[in-house]
Amino acid sequence: MYNIEIDNKWNQRWINDKRFKFDPESDKPVFVIDTPPPFTTGELHMGHVYWVTYADSLARYMRLKGYNVLYPQGWDAKGFPTEIAVEKKYGRSLSRDEFYKRCEEISSQNIKLMKDQMRQLGATFDESYEYNTLSKDYIRKVQLSLIYMFNKGLIYKAMHPVDWCPHCVSSIAKAEEEDLEEETDLNYISFSLEDNKELIIATTRPELMHACVAIAVNPEDSRYKDYIGKDVIIPLYNRKVKIIADEIVDKEFGTGAEMICTYGDKNDLIIVKKHNLNFIDALTEDGRIKNSGLYDNLTAQDARKKIIEELKAKGLLKKVEKIKHSVRIHDRCKTKIELLNREQMFIKIKEFIPKIKEVAASIRWIPEHLIHRLNNWADSLEWDWNISRNRIFGTPLPFWICNNCKNIIPAAEEQLPVNPIVDKPPVERCPICNSNDIIPETSTADVWIDSSITPLIISGWPDSKLFDRLYPASIRIQGTDIIRTWAFYTIFRSSFISGDKPFESLLIHGMILGPDGRQMHKSWGNGVYPSELLQKYPVDAIRLWVALSGSIGSDKIFSYKDMEYAKRFLNKLENSINFISRFIKGFDKDENSIKDEFNLFDIAILSKFNDIVEIVERAYDSYDINTAMTQLVNFYWHDFCDYYIENIKHRVYNDSRDKDAAVFTLRYIANNSLILFAPVIPHIVEELYTTVFERSVFDQSLPKFVENREELTYAINGIVFRSAEIEVPIESIGDALNSIISAVRQAKTKNKISLNEPIKSVNIKANEELIRYIELVKDDIAKICKSNNVNIEKGEGLNVSIEL
RNA sequence: GGGCCUGUAGUCCAACGGUUAAGACGCUACCUUGACAUGGUAGAGAUCGGAGUUCGACUCUCCGCAGGCCCACCA
Numbered sequence: 001m002y003n004i005e006i007d008n009k010w011n012q013r014w015i016n017d018k019r020f021k022f023d024p025e026s027d028k029p030v031f032v033i034d035t036p037p038p039f040t041t042g043e044l045h046m047g048h049v050y051w052v053t054y055a056d057s058l059a060r061y062m063r064l065k066g067y068n069v070l071y072p073q074g075w076d077a078k079g080f081p082t083e084i085a086v087e088k089k090y091g092r093s094l095s096r097d098e099f100y101k102r103c104e105e106i107s108s109q110n111i112k113l114m115k116d117q118m119r120q121l122g123a124t125f126d127e128s129y130e131y132n133t134l135s136k137d138y139i140r141k142v143q144l145s146l147i148y149m150f151n152k153g154l155i156y157k158a159m160h161p162v163d164w165c166p167h168c169v170s171s172i173a174k175a176e177e178e179d180l181e182e183e184t185d186l187n188y189i190s191f192s193l194e195d196n197k198e199l200i201i202a203t204t205r206p207e208l209m210h211a212c213v214a215i216a217v218n219p220e221d222s223r224y225k226d227y228i229g230k231d232v233i234i235p236l237y238n239r240k241v242k243i244i245a246d247e248i249v250d251k252e253f254g255t256g257a258e259m260i261c262t263y264g265d266k267n268d269l270i271i272v273k274k275h276n277l278n279f280i281d282a283l284t285e286d287g288r289i290k291n292s293g294l295y296d297n298l299t300a301q302d303a304r305k306k307i308i309e310e311l312k313a314k315g316l317l318k319k320v321e322k323i324k325h326s327v328r329i330h331d332r333c334k335t336k337i338e339l340l341n342r343e344q345m346f347i348k349i350k351e352f353i354p355k356i357k358e359v360a361a362s363i364r365w366i367p368e369h370l371i372h373r374l375n376n377w378a379d380s381l382e383w384d385w386n387i388s389r390n391r392i393f394g395t396p397l398p399f400w401i402c403n404n405c406k407n408i409i410p411a412a413e414e415q416l417p418v419n420p421i422v423d424k425p426p427v428e429r430c431p432i433c434n435s436n437d438i439i440p441e442t443s444t445a446d447v448w449i450d451s452s453i454t455p456l457i458i459s460g461w462p463d464s465k466l467f468d469r470l471y472p473a474s475i476r477i478q479g480t481d482i483i484r485t486w487a488f489y490t491i492f493r494s495s496f497i498s499g500d501k502p503f504e505s506l507l508i509h510g511m512i513l514g515p516d517g518r519q520m521h522k523s524w525g526n527g528v529y530p531s532e533l534l535q536k537y538p539v540d541a542i543r544l545w546v547a548l549s550g551s552i553g554s555d556k557i558f559s560y561k562d563m564e565y566a567k568r569f570l571n572k573l574e575n576s577i578n579f580i581s582r583f584i585k586g587f588d589k590d591e592n593s594i595k596d597e598f599n600l601f602d603i604a605i606l607s608k609f610n611d612i613v614e615i616v617e618r619a620y621d622s623y624d625i626n627t628a629m630t631q632l633v634n635f636y637w638h639d640f641c642d643y644y645i646e647n648i649k650h651r652v653y654n655d656s657r658d659k660d661a662a663v664f665t666l667r668y669i670a671n672n673s674l675i676l677f678a679p680v681i682p683h684i685v686e687e688l689y690t691t692v693f694e695r696s697v698f699d700q701s702l703p704k705f706v707e708n709r710e711e712l713t714y715a716i717n718g719i720v721f722r723s724a725e726i727e728v729p730i731e732s733i734g735d736a737l738n739s740i741i742s743a744v745r746q747a748k749t750k751n752k753i754s755l756n757e758p759i760k761s762v763n764i765k766a767n768e769e770l771i772r773y774i775e776l777v778k779d780d781i782a783k784i785c786k787s788n789n790v791n792i793e794k795g796e797g798l799n800v801s802i803e804l
Numbered sequence: 805g806g807g808c809c810u811g812u813a814g815u816c817c818a819a820c821g822g823u824u825a826a827g828a829c830g831c832u833a834c835c836u837u838g839a840c841a842u843g844g845u846a847g848a849g850a851u852c853g854g855a856g857u858u859c860g861a862c863u864c865u866c867c868g869c870a871g872g873c874c875c876a877c878c879a
Contacts, residue, residue, distance in 0.1 A: 186879085201879085203879055204878095205879075216879090250878090253879065264879070265878085265879065266877090267877090267878090267879065324878095325878050325879095327878090367809095370809090376806085376807055376808075376874065376875060377875070379807095379875090380806095483874085484874080548828090549816095549817090550816085550817060550818090551817090553809090554809080555873085556816095557816080559815090559829085561828080561830085562816070562817090562828080564829085564842085565828055567842075568843090569842095571840070572839090572840065572843085575840035575842090575843085576839060576840075577839085578839055579840080582839085626817095626818090627818085631818095637827090641839090642845095645839080653838075742845090745844090745845050746845075746847095748834090748835085748846090749834055749835075749845050749846040750833095750846075752833085752834055752835080753835080754834090754835050754837060754845095755837065755845065
């Protein structure tokens with residue numbers, strides 16, 4: 001009985017099995033798989049299960065097909081999850097070195113946990129090609145890639161408004177943001193005009209009033225037409241600002257007059273730039289008020305409370321309205337994002353958008369339509385890629401800055417990996433201005449800088465001789481959620497550096513949703529975890545569930561019902577193979593010696609199987625394990641088990657004249673079905689295969705199908721079985737035979753008797769075309785239906801009745 | 805507001821423009837037949853609506869309706 005020991009047994013053996021390793025010496029065609037390096041959180045989630053199943057199944061299939069498969073696995077050990085874990089455990093007061101060490105510790109522990117879970121899923125990645133974004137070698141390559149881009153003029157440092165996370169005290173990229181709907185107060189505040197009139201302004205951010213540099217109204221707004229160009233006085237601060245006109249202002253919102261601060265939001269930014277207004281730095285890096293003179297050092301939250309109290313006391317708060325709006329939050333720590341004007345490192349990406357789209361178009365997207373998401377995202381970018389992060393546990397940007405002329409000085413290649421904070425610059429004086437005031441660039445790189453070169457890394461860039469053979473990767477597998485990040489940045493960086501697309505195909509899977517149809521979320525309690533599933537289900541049930549979970553690219557609601565179905569199929573497979581093995585043990589006749597014994601039942605099922613082999617292999621070849629498994633499972637369960645096996649039982653139990661042909665057919669279909677099942681459900685298949693055939697299924701080659709259907713023939717491994725008497729397609733004969741048997745079963749069911757119950761007679765009326773074939777298997781029909789009396793006569797179409 | 809995707813039985817999920825629209829879960833009835841009751845047999849049950857292209861539309865086009873995702877906006 002298939003159980004967890006069997007899973008473990010094979011998983012153990014496979015870890016060191018040479019067959020599953022990439023062979024750099026081999027001249028077989030190569031197949032390279034670029035899988036996501038997961039953040040080292042320590043636990044797999046369902047998304048990992050999804051792509052691990054795809055990656056491993058395709059790796060196993062391509063090996064069976066004769067490819068030399070490179071299936072590495074990487075780990076994104078850096079990045080926020082690790083830092084947050086360390087912060088949680090040790091607080092925020094560790095020294096830089098200490099902090100880095102703790103991060104390393106946690107991530108390496110977590111890698112082990114995750115790797116074990118992946119191995120439990122049967123993943124046959126090759127550990128000698130493992131990579132880790134934390135390793136010296138990886139950092140060296142990332143830094144090399146940055147220096148390459150710098151030398152090509154893509155990297156610059158500039159003062160620029162950047163999205164900023166006050167919790168992480170770091171700038172972040174637009175791609176790291178999420179929306180959050182929240183309720184907030186819209187405060188109506190009285191500003192005074194020169195002639196003692198008042199102007200009411202609605203704002204959700206009163207704490208930024210000190211950074212107010214103008215009041216904007218819509219030029220079409222009749223209420224304020226006369227005010228444009230006039231001064232208005234900011235309450236509490238008693239500072240004058242101008243009223244300006246801009247069509248970006250929505251007349252309907254609040255009072256139609258908008259306070260322009262530097263920078264409360266992007267509208268402010270646009271207006272400030274357009275109208276060339278002053279800049280007032282309103283917030284510190286950790287989100288506290290600065291330059292206000294009244295509320296400095298308070299958090300924005302506290303300052304807001306105080307300022308509202310103050311305004312209320314002075315009677316300047318006219319109204320408070322609850323509104324719902326959405327704010328941008330940092331996807332990792334969920335902190336609200338501020339817009340700050342800071343000096344940051346950037347990579348030029350805007351000007352490469354057309355090129356990125358061109359490279360993307362040269363890649364085969366599966367499913368195709370998801371390329372729109374990338375294009376859509378690319379078109380929406382407003383700024384270059386801000387790559388600096390003020391974090392510790394990241395790849396150091398390999399640059400120094402001349403404090404005199406602001407020239408960027410890259411590290412020398414020999415000194416990589418480098419940390420400018422502790423290492424010396426490659427030159428003592430600035431090559432431009434000759435100053436010796438050279439300071440390190442202290443920020444680290446955005447994590448997507450690390451992971452956007454994985455296709456280069458796995459193919460051995462820049463040192464390996466194999467690079468040209470291994471790059472581009474054959475396939476990249478990833479989820480829809482990281483199209484705008486991983487896919488986008490990889491296409492940009494890897495193609496810029498290599499001059500070629502990073503991968504031939506890009507396979508994108510959807511998200512696995514909770515049983516309630518919503519995204520799985522810890523706080524919603526609708527999460528399903530692989531560790532739980534692995535206790536309840538055989539690994540292969542989980543893998544088969546993934547394969548049967550609909551076409552790639554669309555989201556899938558997790559369902560225990562579907563999981564149960566997958567599990568039951570494994571049971572069916574095991575039982576049927578056990579049954580078959582009773583007859584094929586020791587059976588060694590080849591197709592030649594029995595070719596005249598095949599009857600219509602055999603030829604019909606072999607013909608159908610030929611179709612299935614073709615469908616399944618074509619599906620696998622286009623990386624569609626969903627179609628492959630859907631077709632194969634249905635064929636195996638219903639056509640093969642429910643009909644064929646039942647139909648030939650009488651032949652194999654009794655030593656009939658044509659028993660050998662039936663046994664041969666059982667063996668042929670069982671053997672080749674197992675081979676086709678092996679990539680997706682390897683554990684149970686290998687267990688059954690080694691038991692029955694006494695060799696590994698992974699040493700077999702794929703079954704071949706007959707492509708030429710012009711003649712009415714059936715062929716097995718090149719030997720043609722020709723039945724001169726068959727003049728209509730064998731499929732329609734097979735269907736007719738099954739209809740007869742189905743009709744008899746139906747009649748027995750209606751009469752509430754067992755299918756095993758003998759009956760007096762079966763009466764078949766069939767048209768001329770069919771009747772001669774039915775005659776050929778009259779004895780079979782009699783035995784299958786348990787009747788000594790099968791009467792066949794001419795009639796219209798096909799009509800079956802029985803007598804009890 | 806822009807873009808993309810999806811609408812098939814109570815539910816999930818298939819179907820090169822061409823038989824009687826496949827399979828699963830659930831439901832009903834029957835069958836403890838010498839692989840399997842985690843099984844078998846049978847039954848009821850579906851193409852979102854409207855136009856159009858076509859000899860023929862689940863499939864292609866347009867419109868509408870309903871969901872989902874991405875993006876923009878949100879003072």
